[in-house]
Amino acid sequence: MKKITIKEIAKITGVSSATVSRVLNDNGRFSEETRKKVLDAIEKFEYRPNVVAKSLRTSRSKTIGVIVPDITNEFFAHIVLAIENLCVPRGYSVFICNTSESEEKEKMYIKDLEAKGVDGLICLSGIMDVPADVTRQQIPVVCIDRKPNNQHVIMVESDNVTGGYLATEELIKKGCQKIVMLRDERGVSPMQNRYVGYQQALADYGLPLDKNLVINVQVDVFSAKRAITELIQAGVAFDGVFAGTDWLAFGALMALKEHHVQVPEQVKIVGFDNITVSQFSSPAITTIHQDKAKMGETAAKVLLDIIDNGLDHVKTRNITLPIELIRRETTG
Amino acid sequence: MKKITIKEIAKITGVSSATVSRVLNDNGRFSEETRKKVLDAIEKFEYRPNVVAKSLRTSRSKTIGVIVPDITNEFFAHIVLAIENLCVPRGYSVFICNTSESEEKEKMYIKDLEAKGVDGLICLSGIMDVPADVTRQQIPVVCIDRKPNNQHVIMVESDNVTGGYLATEELIKKGCQKIVMLRDERGVSPMQNRYVGYQQALADYGLPLDKNLVINVQVDVFSAKRAITELIQAGVAFDGVFAGTDWLAFGALMALKEHHVQVPEQVKIVGFDNITVSQFSSPAITTIHQDKAKMGETAAKVLLDIIDNGLDHVKTRNITLPIELIRRETTG
DNA sequence: AAGAAAGAGGAAAACGATTACTCACATAGC
DNA sequence: GCTATGTGAGTAATCGTTTTCCTCTTTCTT
Numbered sequence: 001m002k003k004i005t006i007k008e009i010a011k012i013t014g015v016s017s018a019t020v021s022r023v024l025n026d027n028g029r030f031s032e033e034t035r036k037k038v039l040d041a042i043e044k045f046e047y048r049p050n051v052v053a054k055s056l057r058t059s060r061s062k063t064i065g066v067i068v069p070d071i072t073n074e075f076f077a078h079i080v081l082a083i084e085n086l087c088v089p090r091g092y093s094v095f096i097c098n099t100s101e102s103e104e105k106e107k108m109y110i111k112d113l114e115a116k117g118v119d120g121l122i123c124l125s126g127i128m129d130v131p132a133d134v135t136r137q138q139i140p141v142v143c144i145d146r147k148p149n150n151q152h153v154i155m156v157e158s159d160n161v162t163g164g165y166l167a168t169e170e171l172i173k174k175g176c177q178k179i180v181m182l183r184d185e186r187g188v189s190p191m192q193n194r195y196v197g198y199q200q201a202l203a204d205y206g207l208p209l210d211k212n213l214v215i216n217v218q219v220d221v222f223s224a225k226r227a228i229t230e231l232i233q234a235g236v237a238f239d240g241v242f243a244g245t246d247w248l249a250f251g252a253l254m255a256l257k258e259h260h261v262q263v264p265e266q267v268k269i270v271g272f273d274n275i276t277v278s279q280f281s282s283p284a285i286t287t288i289h290q291d292k293a294k295m296g297e298t299a300a301k302v303l304l305d306i307i308d309n310g311l312d313h314v315k316t317r318n319i320t321l322p323i324e325l326i327r328r329e330t331t332g
Numbered sequence: 333m334k335k336i337t338i339k340e341i342a343k344i345t346g347v348s349s350a351t352v353s354r355v356l357n358d359n360g361r362f363s364e365e366t367r368k369k370v371l372d373a374i375e376k377f378e379y380r381p382n383v384v385a386k387s388l389r390t391s392r393s394k395t396i397g398v399i400v401p402d403i404t405n406e407f408f409a410h411i412v413l414a415i416e417n418l419c420v421p422r423g424y425s426v427f428i429c430n431t432s433e434s435e436e437k438e439k440m441y442i443k444d445l446e447a448k449g450v451d452g453l454i455c456l457s458g459i460m461d462v463p464a465d466v467t468r469q470q471i472p473v474v475c476i477d478r479k480p481n482n483q484h485v486i487m488v489e490s491d492n493v494t495g496g497y498l499a500t501e502e503l504i505k506k507g508c509q510k511i512v513m514l515r516d517e518r519g520v521s522p523m524q525n526r527y528v529g530y531q532q533a534l535a536d537y538g539l540p541l542d543k544n545l546v547i548n549v550q551v552d553v554f555s556a557k558r559a560i561t562e563l564i565q566a567g568v569a570f571d572g573v574f575a576g577t578d579w580l581a582f583g584a585l586m587a588l589k590e591h592h593v594q595v596p597e598q599v600k601i602v603g604f605d606n607i608t609v610s611q612f613s614s615p616a617i618t619t620i621h622q623d624k625a626k627m628g629e630t631a632a633k634v635l636l637d638i639i640d641n642g643l644d645h646v647k648t649r650n651i652t653l654p655i656e657l658i659r660r661e662t663t664g
Numbered sequence: 665a666a667g668a669a670a671g672a673g674g675a676a677a678a679c680g681a682t683t684a685c686t687c688a689c690a691t692a693g694c
Numbered sequence: 695g696c697t698a699t700g701t702g703a704g705t706a707a708t709c710g711t712t713t714t715c716c717t718c719t720t721t722c723t724t
Contacts, residue, residue: 019673019674028672029672029673030672032669034673057678058679059679129677
């Protein structure tokens with residue numbers, strides 16, 4: 001059975017392929033009668049337009065690329081899912097590219113997506129070098145969560161400063177005086193902002209900023225556990241931990257339990273992200289909720305808007321989404 | 333700056349576009365001299381071949397589709413990542429389609445991918461109806477984990493029967509006599525097989541199969557917790573739980589803790605999958621490790637093999653990957 | 665009733681590659 | 695010197711759409 005094209009449909013219905021195309025795209029003029037005929041034939045012969053040919057002709061691929069550092073990270077996975085859920089119903093397909101936090105892969109993927117002719121790009125990786133390649137081709141880019149070096153890019157992010165503030169404030173209000181902060185050693189932008197919030201809260205409540213309590217770690221459970229263990233063994237006094245992510249909070253909790261430090265009685269903990277595990281740990285982890293679905297959805301909306309209406313059409317270049325403190329057991 | 337095509341390169345180097353194409357694909361004859369010239373121009377003008385045009389002409393898209401029920405599920409995410417890691421270096425791009433366990437979405441995506449002209453399909457969703465649409469177009473399909481209704485499809489899966497057996501055996505050997513099994517109420521194939529292993533182990537060790545201890549649940553923490561809680565409240569006696577997934581094990585553990593049942597002293601637990609959380613819970617969960625990376629990699633390899641060499645070339649239609657018991661604290 | 669406007673639809677040129685045919689030329693064999 | 699062979703490279707058709715011009719009716723306006 002040979003592949004059925006627009007020409008076959010044209011022949012069958014006795015019109016030209018131009019007309020079939022017009023019916024298909026509801027564009028141009030044709031009578032109601034021909035519309036019916038064409039649609040019937042399409043139905044009957046199960047004709048599906050060849051997207052590749054269409055894409056070549058129109059130079060719009062109806063495809064966007066998403067560059068994500070780690071799809072196995074629940075946080076990113078939720079954002080990516082939200083992007084897909086918004087784009088697919090609007091006729092766009094999504095290429096998901098996992099960089100495994102490698103800048104090299106990131107570059108490779110961008111070239112790749114560019115060659116594929118994607119209509120837009122959403123970037124969660126805090127990519128270093130958007131413009132050189134992409135802006136020349138005028139491919140619109142929206143970034144989520146991590147801010148790239150280029151300033152002129154559209155950002156969607158949570159209000160990390162307020163998040164850091166609320167987390168720290170919660171600890172202070174519950175009586176903590178010496179609050180450890182566990183943060184990403186790479187200094188990516190969201191973590192920086194959380195740290196800013198932490199500092200502000202300390203200042204507002206008249207607590208000193210003790211640099212010894214600000215610990216840079218790799219973002220994984222083991223590093224956090226190790227860091228807190230070292231703190232305990234070094235005899236450093238602290239009564240609160242603001243962990244930059246929930247997994248870090250989880251690691252901290254493990255270390256404390258292992259050394260028979262009571263949580264929340266002796267030390268209180270607040271995490272960040274509100275991933276699944278934080279509600280199920282015991283004690284359950286107080287955390288800052290990021291609305292991942294909203295982040296993905298917003299970014300996708302803005303991107304499609306730019307694709308359809310041009311960059312000038314969009315008003316705000318910097319969208320900050322509200323966060324929320326979720327009180328659980330690690331703060332009593 | 334206008335887009336630069338193969339013709340521009342041809343004009344610049346003073347050859348025809350045919351020659352440029354030959355150099356590009358290293359196919360046909362040309363002198364070393366022209367090769368250099370062409371490659372230089374390509375480099376200099378940063379020419380990137382238009383994949384869409386190429387795809388239209390060759391009717392090979394160098395693209396495969398992956399249909400996954402839930403990308404936010406760590407288990408699937410790892411498999412998908414492995415697929416990507418194998419395909420991309422070989423020049424294939426991957427469309428990841430998330431069905432959210434909806435059969436309707438699944439169908440929609442398959443049509444979509446077909447229209448897009450993907451060269452192959454990997455399916456993790458236990459899709460009901462592969463063939464009607466896809467086999468006509470001769471698109472090769474490989475399934476992972478869940479077996480679809482059609483029998484004649486290529487499968488890659490873990491040895492779930494042995495997994496179920498090992499899990500149950502571990503519990504028995506550690507002294508359990510009354511072993512609850514928590515399984516997926518939807519009866520998807522991997523879970524069925526784990527159940528088969530459970531039955532076999534009971535039989536081999538002379539324990540009766542008590543249908544009251546086989547509980548169908550939704551696959552989430554809450555359902556598992558609720559189910560175990562109900563068991564406790566109903567006064568049903570049990571001393572072991574074989575949970576069909578680690579999240580179920582986690583839920584079971586929560587319920588037991590809440591009712592001050594000692595784990596592993598009074599009740600032992602074994603999970604399945606070996607996801608991140610199982611090693612970090614307290615007590616850490618004994619589980620059956622599935623090699624997710626290998627699953628994805630194997631499926632991708634087989635698929636690309638079929639794409640390149642035809643279906644007849646591949647020898648085995650059913651690949652079963654070994655699993656491994658990971659002993660942790662919930663079995664003492 | 666004549667001209668304008670609008671409606672319906674066809675022909676053919678793109679879009680940017682690949683590739684089956686050519687063909688010119690050089691070399692070799694006789 | 696003449697034919698066979700091989701090599702490098704060009705011509706043009708093709709993939710399946712969309713879209714720009716046209717053309718031809720039909721209807722409306724005055």
